[in-house]
Structures are given as structure tokens and as C-alpha cells.
Amino acid sequence: MTLRKSKGKEAKRRMFDVLRGLISKVSADYVDIRYEKMSETKIVLNNREIFQLGTNTGDGFVVRILKNGGFSSVAFTRIEDAEKALKICLENAELISKNSKKKVRLAEVEVVKDTFIPNLKEDPRAVSIDEKLELLMHYNEIPLKFENITTNMQYTEVVREKYFVSSEGTEIREDLITTGIRGMLISRDGSLVQNVRVGIGGSDGFYRLRNREEEFEKKTKIVLDLLKAEPVIGGVYNVILNPDMTGVFTHEAFGHFSEADLIEDNPSMRERMKIGAKLGNDILTIIDDPTIPNQLGFYKYDDEGVRARRTYLLKDGVLVGRLHSRRTAAEFGEPVTGHCVAEDYRYPPIVRMGNIFIEPKDKSFEELLELLGDGLYILDAKGGQTSGENFTFGAQYAFEVKNGKIGKLLRDINISGNLYKTLMDIVAIGKDFELSEVGGCGKGQLNIRSCHGGPHILVKNVVIGGVK
Structure with missing residues (x-):
């Protein structure tokens, strides 16, 4: 020794x-x-x-x-x-x-x-x-x-x-x-x-x-x-989101509603987010897993001394779980998940996401483009906000897609929608998978270790803000 x-x-x-x-x-x-x-x-x-x-x-x-x-x-x-x-x-x-x-x-x-x-x-x-x-x-x-x-x-x-x-x-x-x-x-x-x-x-x-x-x-x-790109024309589009955009949507629009402490005192949200509720398309599964090695959101034990574990939140479109502390698990009568985390020694722990993502399925990127036909390919998040079940996110850039082929670069991209409608409107999911290398979340305490990601996904009827 x-x-x-x-x-x-x-x-x-x-x-x-x-x-x-x-x-x-x-x-x-x-x-x-x-x-x-x-x-x-x-x-x-x-x-x-x-x-x-x-x-x-x-x-x-x-x-x-x-x-x-x-x-x-x-x-x-x-x-x-x-x-x-x-x-x-x-x-x-x-x-x-x-x-x-x-x-x-x-x-x-x-x-x-x-x-x-x-x-x-x-x-x-x-x-x-x-x-x-x-x-x-x-x-x-x-x-x-x-x-x-x-x-x-x-x-x-x-x-x-x-x-x-x-x-x-x-x-x-x-x-x-x-x-x-x-x-x-x-x-x-x-x-x-x-x-x-x-x-x-x-x-x-x-x-x-x-x-x-x-x-x-x-x-x-x-x-x-982007200095030479055209601004996007506002409207309703079918779109492909890249893994970073997929992850930001999953984290911001869905993930926070999966944190038990955020909904426990809201009767309407508890009813809406009831285990067994059909919230998304049959192909959609969402998981939070802090045990994935080497990732930004990795840890072995949370700050209550509970072993972290892979937690299915949505499975085949049905709500099957949520993220818990020991207190909220007792309150809801549900299993602990090991998701009670503090930013540092100045804070008590609160319920937080670890690595949250949409589970990949079977479509290649080329197949997603073919299914899309005409629409937008939107890449890389650029801030955003949520208001209840409604969301607005910025994207760093996008490409026009015509007849399944990627075309010109577009700028000034903003997407908005309703969480539950969007979960139903995810109509195809890629077989690729990528988690973000940088992340963070400002819930209560800044948390640099929160991570998100997933595959490319095809979403129909997305509202895009832009020039008329």
C-alpha cells in the first residue's frame, strides 16, 4: 500500500x-x-x-x-x-x-x-x-x-x-x-x-x-x-429534430413534469401525470438513467444515499414511472429512484434528472428523411422556456428538406407547441443515439451535471416562428 x-x-x-x-x-x-x-x-x-x-x-x-x-x-x-x-x-x-x-x-x-x-x-x-x-x-x-x-x-x-x-x-x-x-x-x-x-x-x-x-x-x-442563410418562413411543418433538440424537448417539456416534487401539490397535474395515463405515441419510450458511465449526468448514489437506477418514465406511450426522493416516493406510494441531488454543500438535495433521453428505435436517418418528404431538419438547441404544458425553444439552425433531400440552410428558428400533443405527434424514431456533452438545469439550484439526448425523431405539425 x-x-x-x-x-x-x-x-x-x-x-x-x-x-x-x-x-x-x-x-x-x-x-x-x-x-x-x-x-x-x-x-x-x-x-x-x-x-x-x-x-x-x-x-x-x-x-x-x-x-x-x-x-x-x-x-x-x-x-x-x-x-x-x-x-x-x-x-x-x-x-x-x-x-x-x-x-x-x-x-x-x-x-x-x-x-x-x-x-x-x-x-x-x-x-x-x-x-x-x-x-x-x-x-x-x-x-x-x-x-x-x-x-x-x-x-x-x-x-x-x-x-x-x-x-x-x-x-x-x-x-x-x-x-x-x-x-x-x-x-x-x-x-x-x-x-x-x-x-x-x-x-x-x-x-x-x-x-x-x-x-x-x-x-x-x-x-x-448563417450570415448567408435565409430566415425560416413561419408556419406549421413536419420536422426532424437532431439528438440535441430531442434531448432539450425531453428534458424541458416532459422531464420536469416527471420530477415528483414539482407536481405533488398540483392536483390537476397529478391527475394528468397519473401512472398508466396514455400520453404519447405507441413508439415512444422515455428513460432517465444516471448510471450510464462517463456521461455528464452520471453518479452512483444520490445525495440521500440511494443507489441510482435506470427509471422508465414513459413506455410505449404510457406513463410508467417518475423521479423521486425518499420523501416523494413515500408521498406517492411509488418506488425510490435515486434522483435526489444537491448542487453542492450549500444545499439540501431536491429531485433532479440525471441522463434523460428518448429510447432509440429502428429508423435510419435516411429513412426518416424519406418519411419526412417535405419539411425541416432542425438542429441544436438555443435556449427556451416552458409555461405549464406549453413550450417554446430556439434552435441554432435548420435545413429545408424537399422530397427527402436536405437543401438550403435556414436561420432564426423557434419552435413552439403543447407537450401532450407533441408526444402524440412523434411519428418515427431513429436508431442512432447521442447524449449531450454539456448540459445543466436551473431548477432551484444550478446543476451542471444534468444531461439529455436521444436519437433523431420525426414530429408532425410543429409550429415554427419566423417571417411571414
Whole structure:
């Protein structure tokens, strides 16, 4: 055994001893405590200027206490404040219990003792900040060779070392390590301005960021070509969505309604999203799976110490599951799924998506084009919003399709629709599959690890905003 491994094991043992000791001081129905040490490295370039370069570190604790149906959490950063935090958390739980008719219950889960340290192909912590900057500047220079392009590019690296202990006996140490490069390319021709986004990354090491010039060259060509492209003519179209657009629709329009905490206090939504409800076309299956290795949304255990698992949400068009915390699983009387996640040590966990996607089927891309005939091929998301069951998303670009052949490039693409109608209007699904390398979700807490994707899909009767 190396000295480093020996020290690592000793540090882990000491931390578990500390957390167990804190829990033992609380008389309650349930207690858990999470300690986390986080490091975030960020490099930001505005064109060729370094706007930001540095590493921030921090650590802290979150304790949760359940007492007589009252559930409370408190975050703190100094071990010296632990007893005070525990006292406040317990008092808050008791206060909630006395003043709330709805008592919290937690679904039963297996007791786990485990350590998971990812086996990275290239640990970003072993790569110098100089080399990270050099790689970012190298990719940034690809679009900046053109005078009418400006850029905003950033490298982000997040390392989270987590410890979790519960009064039920669960003890987990897990590390989450994410690296990525993302940016925006902006082209100008007089008053016409166009932009596209580019992003690479994942949770399996720095190697994923190397030798990716092709991604930046592709997006550079597109943002230049968009200056010569025609704006799309508004109307109702049959369309093919590429995997990124498929994923954004799945995440934003459907995925959030699958998060149990978002619908539990909304009677109409609970009725609409009732298990067994027919929501989509027979060919449509939607899954969330945080256990897919190397992906942005990968983790082994959530922040309640529950093992992550592949969860079918929609199967053959029928709602068969939803994403849960222990609390919501008990509330709905449904299985836990391991989807209760916190952004970092400052927050208690909430229900979040991991890797959400539409399951691929049997159509080749050429077959989808043939089935489409005339319509649009829409690529790469560009922001959007939802309002209840209605959505509006932007796309970075599209191509006109005539007689099953891809034609001219189009710009200024916005799609809108109703979730439930669109789920029924997905009429063909590709056999390809791709998950996004960059992602994120702003529900409650910013979460950079949320991931989406899927195959190409053919959707009929999509409303496209544009010129008349």
C-alpha cells in the first residue's frame, strides 16, 4: 500500500467517525449528514482576452433531521458550528411538526456502505492550469481566424468529494469529477448577427477534451454560413429534430413534469401525470438513467444515499414511472429512484434528472428523411422556456428538406407547441443515439451535471416562428 493510499483511507475513516459522532448526538426519527469538499476551476476568454482564470475551493456540511413528521435541513461550513446547527435543525423539525398537518415520511431504502472513486482515463487534477489554458486558447483560435467572428469561451472543471452518513447505517464516499469546454461563436455582417454554441465534456476525464478541433471547425463554418442563410418562413411543418433538440424537448417539456416534487401539490397535474395515463405515441419510450458511465449526468448514489437506477418514465406511450426522493416516493406510494441531488454543500438535495433521453428505435436517418418528404431538419438547441404544458425553444439552425433531400440552410428558428400533443405527434424514431456533452438545469439550484439526448425523431405539425 502506498503512503498516499494509506493517508486517504485514514482521512476517510476519520471523516466517517466525525459524521457518525454528530448524528449520535441527535434524538430523532431520522438524521443524515453530508460533508462535501468542492473545487471549481474556471478559465473564461472573451475573444483573445483572459476574463477569468482561477480555482475556488470550499467545503461544508448539510444536516437533515426528521422528527415526528417534521423535516428540516441546515447547512454550515465550520465543524465548530456543528452542534449549534444540529440544535437549530432539530428545533426547526419540531416546529414544522407542530404546525403542519401533512407529516413527512421517508420511503424505506437499502443500507449501503460503499466507496466510489471514478477511474478516470486522465485526471484533470494532474493537468496543469497552463495546459488547460493552452487547450482552450487553441480551440478559441479556430473561429477567431475569421475577422467577423467574436467568441466567449470557457473551461470548467468541478471536483466534488462527498461523504454521506445516515442514522440508518448508510455510509458512502463518492467523488464526482466534471470537465468541459463550452462557448458561443458570434458572427456579424452589418446589422445581421448570428450565433451558435459549441460544447464538449463529460465525467470521465480530461482526455475527452483533447483532439476535438472538428467540433469547433464545424460550428465555425455554420456560424459563417448563417450570415448567408435565409430566415425560416413561419408556419406549421413536419420536422426532424437532431439528438440535441430531442434531448432539450425531453428534458424541458416532459422531464420536469416527471420530477415528483414539482407536481405533488398540483392536483390537476397529478391527475394528468397519473401512472398508466396514455400520453404519447405507441413508439415512444422515455428513460432517465444516471448510471450510464462517463456521461455528464452520471453518479452512483444520490445525495440521500440511494443507489441510482435506470427509471422508465414513459413506455410505449404510457406513463410508467417518475423521479423521486425518499420523501416523494413515500408521498406517492411509488418506488425510490435515486434522483435526489444537491448542487453542492450549500444545499439540501431536491429531485433532479440525471441522463434523460428518448429510447432509440429502428429508423435510419435516411429513412426518416424519406418519411419526412417535405419539411425541416432542425438542429441544436438555443435556449427556451416552458409555461405549464406549453413550450417554446430556439434552435441554432435548420435545413429545408424537399422530397427527402436536405437543401438550403435556414436561420432564426423557434419552435413552439403543447407537450401532450407533441408526444402524440412523434411519428418515427431513429436508431442512432447521442447524449449531450454539456448540459445543466436551473431548477432551484444550478446543476451542471444534468444531461439529455436521444436519437433523431420525426414530429408532425410543429409550429415554427419566423417571417411571414
